[in-house]
Amino acid sequence: MILESLVTSTNASGELNVAPMGPIVDAGITQIQLRPFKTSTTYGNLRATSRAVVHVTDDVLMIAQAAIGRIEPPPEVRPIDGGWFVLEKASRWFAIEVVRWIDDPQRPTAECVIRAEGTGPPFFGLNRAKHAVVEAAILATRTHLLPAAELLADLERLQVLVDKTAGDAEREAFALLQATIRQRVG
Numbered sequence: 001m002i003l004e005s006l007v008t009s010t011n012a013s014g015e016l017n018v019a020p021m022g023p024i025v026d027a028g029i030t031q032i033q034l035r036p037f038k039t040s041t042t043y044g045n046l047r048a049t050s051r052a053v054v055h056v057t058d059d060v061l062m063i064a065q066a067a068i069g070r071i072e073p074p075p076e077v078r079p080i081d082g083g084w085f086v087l088e089k090a091s092r093w094f095a096i097e098v099v100r101w102i103d104d105p106q107r108p109t110a111e112c113v114i115r116a117e118g119t120g121p122p123f124f125g126l127n128r129a130k131h132a133v134v135e136a137a138i139l140a141t142r143t144h145l146l147p148a149a150e151l152l153a154d155l156e157r158l159q160v161l162v163d164k165t166a167g168d169a170e171r172e173a174f175a176l177l178q179a180t181i182r183q184r185v186g
Helices: 041-049 060-068 128-140 148-165 168-185
Strands: 005-010 016-021 032-034 051-056 077-080 084-087 092-102 109-119
Touching: 005 041, 005 060, 005 084, 016 041, 016 060, 032 051, 032 092, 041 051, 051 084, 060 128, 060 168, 084 092, 084 109, 128 148, 128 168, 148 168
Parallel strands: none
Antiparallel strands: 005 016, 005 051, 032 109, 051 092, 077 084, 092 109
């Protein structure tokens, strides 16, 4: 299954990148595969260092900000042994190392092993608005792939869920994504 998450990685110079990603995991999260686009910073970082941390979080504002490449203020992270960086707000995290690449012209698969894992603040939970923000974040990362009319129709459908069930963070996150998508598609 695909687990919507945030992934931290660093380049060879140690610069941190936070990106939304849906790794393929088994039910027990004992196996993780990443499928980054070859054009992404995460792909370059994984090729340079073979390391990343997969984070499970219900912080949809951070997910939204990561999807558009503008996390403000920068997230709080802490280093762990081995050169990984963990997001302080993550409910669960998995420090992974790439052990094999399966090539693909657009999205190669990085087969990974878990080298360390841990927990953070309790998972608050998800509601329909949080799910809508996650879906909108995915749309924001696909504006170059999907037709504008389809993106805008999906946003309209998701807006209903936000209107019915959102708190302040979900409203802020959805508005940020909505504005970004509209700007990107013209």
